[in-house]
Amino acid sequence: MHNRPVVLIVLGTRPEAIKLFPLIRRLNGDGRFEVRVCHSGQHSTLADPILQLTGVTVDHACAAMAPGQSLDQLTVAAMMAIGAVCDRERPDWVIVQGDTTTALVGALAAHYRKIPVLHVEAGLRSGDSHHPWPEEANRRMISVIAARHCAPTPSAAEALTREGVAPAAVSVTGNTGIDALRWMAAELERQPHLAQRMAALEQRFAGKRVIALTLHRRENIGSGIASVAAAVKQLARREGVAFICPCHPNPLVQDVLREHLEGLPNVALVEPLGYPDFIRLLAAAHIVLTDSGGVQEEAPTFGTPVLVLRNTTERAEGVAAGTARLIGTDPQRIVHEVSLLLADQDAHAAMARAGNPYGDGCASERIANLLADEVLKAKSGSLSLPQ
Structure with missing residues (x-):
């Protein structure tokens, strides 16, 4: 008993x-x-x-x-x-x-x-x-x-x-995810060495605006991921822009991304980042491209606009608040939305200052x-x- x-x-x-x-x-x-x-x-x-x-x-x-x-x-x-x-x-x-x-x-x-x-x-x-x-x-x-x-x-x-x-x-x-994020952010203040991998990537892309990319949803596997990769390939030609993509371990995700993006100088395809490194990535990124639900919740804490690579979301609060935008996986739409946020400081600032609707920690x-x-x-x- x-x-x-x-x-x-x-x-x-x-x-x-x-x-x-x-x-x-x-x-x-x-x-x-x-x-x-x-x-x-x-x-x-x-x-x-x-x-x-x-x-x-x-x-x-x-x-x-x-x-x-x-x-x-x-x-x-x-x-x-x-x-x-x-x-x-x-x-x-x-x-x-x-x-x-x-x-x-x-x-x-x-x-x-x-x-x-x-x-x-x-x-x-x-x-x-x-x-x-x-x-x-x-x-x-x-x-x-x-x-x-x-x-x-x-x-x-x-x-x-x-x-x-x-x-x-x-x-x-x-959301307990905000509890976790705040705990991790405080740990990084005390122990910045916990995010050494991101520190090296930031040094590699110093002076560039970083766009974080994460993909893993089953419904995007195949043509969806290939479409996103085609858009990233086009965007990566821009001066002053870099993509950091922690690749999901699923070979159906990794293989497509590597086929389209490997070797591009402004794209880092890296193994999955540990939690401290990933939180540092969200904080450092100018924009986040993702099909993840958790990232939609986390990125607004750092004022990082989220472009959601899906046609629906169960996290409508972020869309309503203006922190996130649903854009799907059409390459032309992705290029348009990212280009807008890169070119228009007011559009970026409006999403960045919208605040996090998901919790107080x-x-x-x-x-x-x-x-x-x-x-x-x-x-x-x-x-x-x-x-």
Whole structure:
């Protein structure tokens, strides 16, 4: 028997590691809980350095990922592994974040055992089940399972209540990714050597305006990435401009980018950057081109305009605030939008000063207090799980 409620936190990818480490650290420092961390192994090479950097101990390391694995194979392997951890730990709560396969499976494994689920970053919606794919469907399914929904913004909370989630089960907490970013920025102030790779790249491109490029979405693999690369190739001919592209490890992403862009003097195709280097890149960049959801949240903190290489986004707050713009993957549109921000200082400044609508850096504290309230409800017998 445990003396305190056991909270099992399930993660497996780099974004989950980034957005959950502030909450893990907060709960570990809270005498009200016993915290266990389960790593599915979905993206170990990308997630592990984040956990090591931030001092997070993994209690259960699974090996769900295998080369050439399909989504259904990953789902089955992760389900078996995470389910076994749930049986071993018998947690009082399971916490999942976002919309990955790991998050869906973690919620489903808990649901099968009637363990309540707290969903961090709940309520994001693009409105298209194939964009992003499979994430849009994943997060919708988690919302059916979860007992407590921690929405990052009021519009995310409204999306949940429109779908029939009880308002009492939804709380606007802000985004834990902003907690993580602020922690990392403070660490870089104290330890600038943590971002040595970016320091070298900044020196290489001294005097140039840097454009950061990140691509990884499944729906862009193939023609989408090739179209983006064609636009970058054209833009890289401009004087005074440089591109830094941390390449996702997926060969279907890397191979296309290298085919089109390798060897161009103003383009650096680099291995994935560690979290400190990546935060420094966002701070140093003049513009960010990305299909990432997390980058849409992070870059506005540094006043860096975001051009989103997608046709839909579940982070509409940034578009509404003016920090981000949806531009898709058409090469002509990309060249036009980037050229506008390079040439028009007022257009750039309008996006740069729009501010960050995603949080104040206190989301983890709010979630910890919500969890404590739910534990008290469970003790009194007033907690009701989704039917």
